[in-house]
Amino acid sequence: MRLGVALASAVCLVSSVPTPRQTPVFRTGIDLVNLGVTVTDKKGNLVTDLKAEDFEIGEDGRRQTVRYFSAGAPTTGEPPFAMHLGLLLDVSESMGEDMRFSKTASIKFLNMLSDAVDITVVDFDTEVRTARYGQREFARLIERIRQKTASGNTALYDAIGTYLDGAAGQDGRKIMLLYTDGGDTQSSLGFGELMNLLKASDVTVYAIGELEHQSQSTKMQQRMLLQQIADVTGGQAFFPTAVKELDAVYAKVLAEIRAQYTIGYLSTNEKTDGSWRKVDVKVVRKDGRELRLRARKGYFAPYKR
Numbered sequence: 001m002r003l004g005v006a007l008a009s010a011v012c013l014v015s016s017v018p019t020p021r022q023t024p025v026f027r028t029g030i031d032l033v034n035l036g037v038t039v040t041d042k043k044g045n046l047v048t049d050l051k052a053e054d055f056e057i058g059e060d061g062r063r064q065t066v067r068y069f070s071a072g073a074p075t076t077g078e079p080p081f082a083m084h085l086g087l088l089l090d091v092s093e094s095m096g097e098d099m100r101f102s103k104t105a106s107i108k109f110l111n112m113l114s115d116a117v118d119i120t121v122v123d124f125d126t127e128v129r130t131a132r133y134g135q136r137e138f139a140r141l142i143e144r145i146r147q148k149t150a151s152g153n154t155a156l157y158d159a160i161g162t163y164l165d166g167a168a169g170q171d172g173r174k175i176m177l178l179y180t181d182g183g184d185t186q187s188s189l190g191f192g193e194l195m196n197l198l199k200a201s202d203v204t205v206y207a208i209g210e211l212e213h214q215s216q217s218t219k220m221q222q223r224m225l226l227q228q229i230a231d232v233t234g235g236q237a238f239f240p241t242a243v244k245e246l247d248a249v250y251a252k253v254l255a256e257i258r259a260q261y262t263i264g265y266l267s268t269n270e271k272t273d274g275s276w277r278k279v280d281v282k283v284v285r286k287d288g289r290e291l292r293l294r295a296r297k298g299y300f301a302p303y304k305r
Contacts, residue, residue, distance in 0.1 A: 032068065033059075034202040036173065036234055037261040037281055037295040046259040047291055048072060050283065057265055058280040059298075068264030070173075082172035083257075085116035086163045086203070089145065090180035092125040092154040098210040099150045102179040105208060105246050107142055109177060112250055115258070116175070120166060121145070124159035125152030126186055130166065156180055157187035157194045160229070164201050174203040175257055178229070181210050182222030191225075198232050199276075200300045204260070205230045206253050207237040234295040267301075274303030 037055070039047040052069035087106055095102065110119065119141060120132045133141040160178070167174045184191075198205070207226040211219045223239060230237040236256075238249045269277065278298040283291050 032264045033064075033267055033279070033299060034068075034262065034264045035279065035281060035295050036202070036204045037263055037293060038234065038256050038259065039261065039283065040292045040294075042290055042292070046255055048259045050261065050285070052263075054283055054285045054288070055261075055263060056282045056284045057263065058282075059265075059267055059269065059277050062268060064265040064268060066263055066265055068262070070262040072258055072260075082117045082170075083115050084118055084120070084167065084170045084172060084174045085113065086120045086122065086167060086174065086176040088159055088163060088176060088178040088180070089121065089123040089148065090125075090154060090156065090159075090178075091123050091148045091150055092152050092185075093150050094154055094181055094183055094185075095210070096150040098181065098212075099148070101210060101243060102208075103145055103148065104243055105240075106145055106177070106179055108243075108246055109250055109253075110138070110141070112254060113257070117172075120163060122159050122163050123148055124155050125150075126155060127152070128155055128159045128162050130162055132166070153186035154180075154184050155186040156182070156184040157189040157191065159187075160194060161187075161189050161197055164197050164203060167201065167203050173260070173262055174201075176203050176205045176233075176235075177253075178205060178207045178226075179210065180207070180226070181214065182226045183218070195228070195232060196300070198229065199296065199298065201233070202296075203233055205233040205235040206256075207235070208249070209237060209239045211239055212241050232296060236294075269301065272302045272304040275301050277301055 039050060041047055048071070050071065052066050055066060057064040057066060089102060089106060091099065114135065118132055118134050120130065121141060121144060122128060122130045131144065163176060207230045209223060209226045211222055214222065226237040240246055240249055263281070276298055281293055281295050282288065283293065
């Protein structure tokens, strides 16, 4: 077992895009428990000077030993230091008024982030379409985004599940950026099932919600949904109202990505019962109580009959 191997997250076993008549099947497995941890002070400023010995990890109340530690931006494109970016773009009919905004926003972000060794694009409406590009194929990637038009229903949950499927086989850090209005109308995958998959993955989600053209009640509901999707992975959700607000949002996201700590450990629990294992990460240096941590709260154990 290589220590660089990231959490083998829940895998969506879907050979093609799920349709309303298909029920996708998922499985889980694990080697190294891999956690992305963001640390800030009380004012919200990122803390970037922590070492491996400054962290303490507990799993279901039992102390764990840190076996892998990385701070800040990757120093190499080789696993386990590589960073993989997932870009999920909602191109359904409900996004009609926001399509220009989302395309401009996603291209703007891609121009600012050159650290990723590859970029997986998942654009979705009634169907889910996936393609992976290397940094040398950047022009093709941008052209793909520019050509998209809004039509069809919204298979948001299936799109996220499909991305997690592919990300499970990647070693290193995994960042997912999601552009959507948050309203799923098509997926075979339910919200509860999606949350379980996100809990089982080692992907950090940043959601950009485009909600300005929705009613107040719908806006509140979709805002809560996107926040849940991001929070469970240790990420964040943002709700800009204009392109001019994106610079501040992206500056924050990029700063977090480049300041995030990656901590890995081998669980002392050898049971393969598929149970939820609660993970608690603490900073143990003198000022640790004054710091704020954001990370996923646990993972599902592997399961064998």
